Amino acid sequence: MIRVFGLFLILTISNVLLTGCWSKTELNELALVSALGIDKNEEGEYVGSLQIINPGSVAGSKSTGQGTASPPVTVYTSTAKNLVGLSRNISAKVSRRLYYAHTGVVVIGEELAREEGISNLLDALDRDPNFRTTTAIIIAKNARARDLIKILTPIDQIPAENVIKMLETNETMSGENINAKTRQVIDALATKERDPVITGVELTREADGGKLESIQQTEPESIVQVGGIALFRNDRLVDWAREKTARGIVFLLNKVKETNISIDWKGNEEAVVYNMIRQQTTVKPVIKNGKPEIDVHVKAEGKIGEVQVAIDLSNPDTLKSIEQEVNKEIQGELSKAIEKAKENKTDIFGFGESFHSTYPEQWKRFEKEWNDTYFSELKVNIKVESFIRRTGLRNKPYLKDTN
Amino acid sequence: MEKAKIDAVQLFILIFLFELGSALLVPLAIEAEEDAWLAIFFGMAGGILIFLIFHALYQTYPDSLPTQYMRNIIGNYLGWVLGFAYCLYFLYLSARVLRDFGSMLLTVAYHETPLFIVNLLLILLIIYTVYQGIEVMARTGELLFVILYVLAISGFILIVSSGLINLSNLKPVLEEGILPILKVAITQTIYVPFGEAIAFSVILPYLNNPKKAKKVGIFALCLSGINLMIVMAVNISVLGVNLTKRSQFPLLTTIQSIQIADFLERLDVFFMLALIIGIFIKITIFFYAAVIGLGDLFKVTNVKQLIYPLGLVVLLLSNSIASNISEHIQEGLFIVPIILHFPFQILFPLFLLLIVYLKKRKKNKA
Numbered sequence: 001m002i003r004v005f006g007l008f009l010i011l012t013i014s015n016v017l018l019t020g021c022w023s024k025t026e027l028n029e030l031a032l033v034s035a036l037g038i039d040k041n042e043e044g045e046y047v048g049s050l051q052i053i054n055p056g057s058v059a060g061s062k063s064t065g066q067g068t069a070s071p072p073v074t075v076y077t078s079t080a081k082n083l084v085g086l087s088r089n090i091s092a093k094v095s096r097r098l099y100y101a102h103t104g105v106v107v108i109g110e111e112l113a114r115e116e117g118i119s120n121l122l123d124a125l126d127r128d129p130n131f132r133t134t135t136a137i138i139i140a141k142n143a144r145a146r147d148l149i150k151i152l153t154p155i156d157q158i159p160a161e162n163v164i165k166m167l168e169t170n171e172t173m174s175g176e177n178i179n180a181k182t183r184q185v186i187d188a189l190a191t192k193e194r195d196p197v198i199t200g201v202e203l204t205r206e207a208d209g210g211k212l213e214s215i216q217q218t219e220p221e222s223i224v225q226v227g228g229i230a231l232f233r234n235d236r237l238v239d240w241a242r243e244k245t246a247r248g249i250v251f252l253l254n255k256v257k258e259t260n261i262s263i264d265w266k267g268n269e270e271a272v273v274y275n276m277i278r279q280q281t282t283v284k285p286v287i288k289n290g291k292p293e294i295d296v297h298v299k300a301e302g303k304i305g306e307v308q309v310a311i312d313l314s315n316p317d318t319l320k321s322i323e324q325e326v327n328k329e330i331q332g333e334l335s336k337a338i339e340k341a342k343e344n345k346t347d348i349f350g351f352g353e354s355f356h357s358t359y360p361e362q363w364k365r366f367e368k369e370w371n372d373t374y375f376s377e378l379k380v381n382i383k384v385e386s387f388i389r390r391t392g393l394r395n396k397p398y399l400k401d402t403n
Numbered sequence: 404m405e406k407a408k409i410d411a412v413q414l415f416i417l418i419f420l421f422e423l424g425s426a427l428l429v430p431l432a433i434e435a436e437e438d439a440w441l442a443i444f445f446g447m448a449g450g451i452l453i454f455l456i457f458h459a460l461y462q463t464y465p466d467s468l469p470t471q472y473m474r475n476i477i478g479n480y481l482g483w484v485l486g487f488a489y490c491l492y493f494l495y496l497s498a499r500v501l502r503d504f505g506s507m508l509l510t511v512a513y514h515e516t517p518l519f520i521v522n523l524l525l526i527l528l529i530i531y532t533v534y535q536g537i538e539v540m541a542r543t544g545e546l547l548f549v550i551l552y553v554l555a556i557s558g559f560i561l562i563v564s565s566g567l568i569n570l571s572n573l574k575p576v577l578e579e580g581i582l583p584i585l586k587v588a589i590t591q592t593i594y595v596p597f598g599e600a601i602a603f604s605v606i607l608p609y610l611n612n613p614k615k616a617k618k619v620g621i622f623a624l625c626l627s628g629i630n631l632m633i634v635m636a637v638n639i640s641v642l643g644v645n646l647t648k649r650s651q652f653p654l655l656t657t658i659q660s661i662q663i664a665d666f667l668e669r670l671d672v673f674f675m676l677a678l679i680i681g682i683f684i685k686i687t688i689f690f691y692a693a694v695i696g697l698g699d700l701f702k703v704t705n706v707k708q709l710i711y712p713l714g715l716v717v718l719l720l721s722n723s724i725a726s727n728i729s730e731h732i733q734e735g736l737f738i739v740p741i742i743l744h745f746p747f748q749i750l751f752p753l754f755l756l757l758i759v760y761l762k763k764r765k766k767n768k769a
Contacts, residue, residue: 132659
């Protein structure tokens with residue numbers, strides 16, 4: 001009897017004592033940081049801005065029509081010499097404990113990325129167990145991170161979430177940006193043979209996007225939008241790639257999912273649109289006559305999305321010649337991307353890395369002068385094979401052949 | 404020695420879980436860079452040789468504990484001292500692994516909890532398990548084995564299906580030739596985790612069918628070795644050598660990078676479960692070996708009386724063993740293998756085996 005009682009007592013006590021956490025923090029004691037922006041000021045200090053979720057304004061109460069007066073997020077700013085210091089200084093202004101586990105995006109101001117480089121920024125993020133390194137990282141193009149973080153967004157109320165979704169959707173739909181995660185950027189910084197690329201986000205501003213009125217109309221006064229890909233040399237931003245060049249970069253990194261490629265047809269500019277559905281790009285390093293070369297092979301599959309001229313799509317030969325045009329177009333984009341990288345002497349594609357892993361012996365010879373000599377003189381052989389599988393619901397367009 | 408028996412499957416599972424133990428969680432053999440998995444392979448081969456050495460001793464004295472046959476082989480006094488040294492070695496290793504456990508939990512999740520409390524909770528559980536005896540340990544092992552394997556397989560599927568694996572991270576193979584890899588194998592992986600199976604020399608006499616010991620041991624070492632190779636190869640192919648090297652716990656970082664369909668992410672709990680299961684078994688075996696050995700050396704009639712005081716020793720030792728995680732890990736990588744693992748895992752057993760052999764020859768001649 002005493003045994004049973006003792007056992008019962010032990011079970012009860014351990015239930016009470018072991019299930020509690022040593023340093024528990026309830027949800028209402030946490031300030032959820034949704035975005036972290038970092039800039040630099042004239043004194044050389046970091047200016048950090050935290051976008052913190054206002055729990056009261058995003059909870060379901062909105063639908064009742066009462067509409068709270070405060071915006072869904074609040075931005076706090078402070079300065080310090082390092083990131084942990086930033087966090088500490090900001091916590092002096094916030095009533096709750098800052099919590100980074102749900103940070104959706106890290107924004108870095110362009111000026112900081114250009115002048116000082118980003119390598120000093122990321123260690124705190126890499127080291128802290130709360131912060132997830134799967135968090136997206138972006139560059140505020142032509143702007144301070146602080147300004148970008150302040151902008152309120154419609155549809156997705158929390159601006160950070162809006163930016164992430166925008167990047168993800170845009171990455172799948174257009175293939176013109178790369179949704180770079182903190183970990184990938186750190187990885188590229190730590191790898192000698194590859195330089196990082198980060199997507200830029202810019203804002204079009206007519207008024208102060210930080211005011212609730214900005215989104216209380218059908219056409220918001222400030223909009224955040226994807227603005228190309230930032231090329232880095234080591235840890236410094238050196239150049240921007242936009243549109244087709246940007247897509248070339250994404251192709252070479254084999255990250256394109258879906259995209260539309262417009263081609264000219266018999267003098268009509270961008271008259272046929274090819275909807276690419278999937279692709280596979282392989283990059284193969286080869287050494288010919290002692291010189292490094294890269295073989296790029298793109299295989300794409302898709303359908304016809306739009307035609308603005310009268311062509312007979314039921315004829316397989318026509319499709320063949322469209323495929324040829326698409327091949328040329330993709331090839332051009334890749335060449336542009338490679339030119340851009342060579343110009344800036346930054347091996348963002350990791351060509352050096354692939355040489356290192358395939359030809360470890362010969363790599364030792366290239367290694368020292370890779371970026372300066374070998375990379376900028378690298379011959380890249382591009383081969384594109386695209387296939388049109390379907391033409392949509394119609395074969396011939398309704399347009400009459402005017403020729 | 405208690406009156407108990409375990410069967411071959413249970414022994415297999417105990418060795419397997421013991422080997423995975425903490426080795427699953429740390430950047431094992433990462434000094435071999437891309438070829439870490441090869442270094443683990445060579446370590447495994449060496450570990451099997453070590454197993455064969457103490458298995459040969461076990462075959463000569465199938466019913467006695469190492470502390471008993473050591474006295475038989477090299478005389479009462481010297482044998483006693485060596486046996487005592489082995490018990491201290493096992494106690495020290497249980498404290499080391501306990502410290503591993505504590506610092507991992509503190510780094511990963513419980514930043515503000517004192518190390519002492521975390522270690523106390525686990526050692527209490529281990530004291531209880533050891534108090535219940537080897538049969539309960541073996542049955543617990545069977546249960547945990549299933550859990551760990553389900554976790555491992557589902558984790559592996561999740562990693563593969565989220566498209567994280569990039570095999571080119573494993574290239575180039577043998578960039579600097581085979582020597583650096585052998586060096587890592589000989590200085591590290593052969594001892595931790597494979598050579599540590601020497602603790603099973605205390606467990607082997609409990610096996611109900613001594614003939615199966617050899618096969619079971621080799622098979623368990625192979626399977627755990629293959630598993631460790633896979634884990635390390637997956638870590639490197641997901642994270643790259645550089646990040647794996649910088650990570651205290653690469654497996655955690657690998658698991659954290661799983662992101663499937665916007666909801667299957669942040670699966671840190673996989674790591675935590677693997678951590679607790681593996682380390683629990685590992686400390687339990689070491690601690691049990693020390694307790695049984697000391698009980699035999701000091702002729703304690705009820706071995707269970709030793710468990711509480713020794714548990715306290717392990718707990719205190721685990722707290723005072725190093726002042727920070729870097730010190731702890733550096734000692735484990737570079738000092739302990741040379742001054743403890745090498746003599747206790749290879750030198751002394753070989754020496755004992757040599758004497759047994761010489762004695763036999765003398766007997767045969769006479």
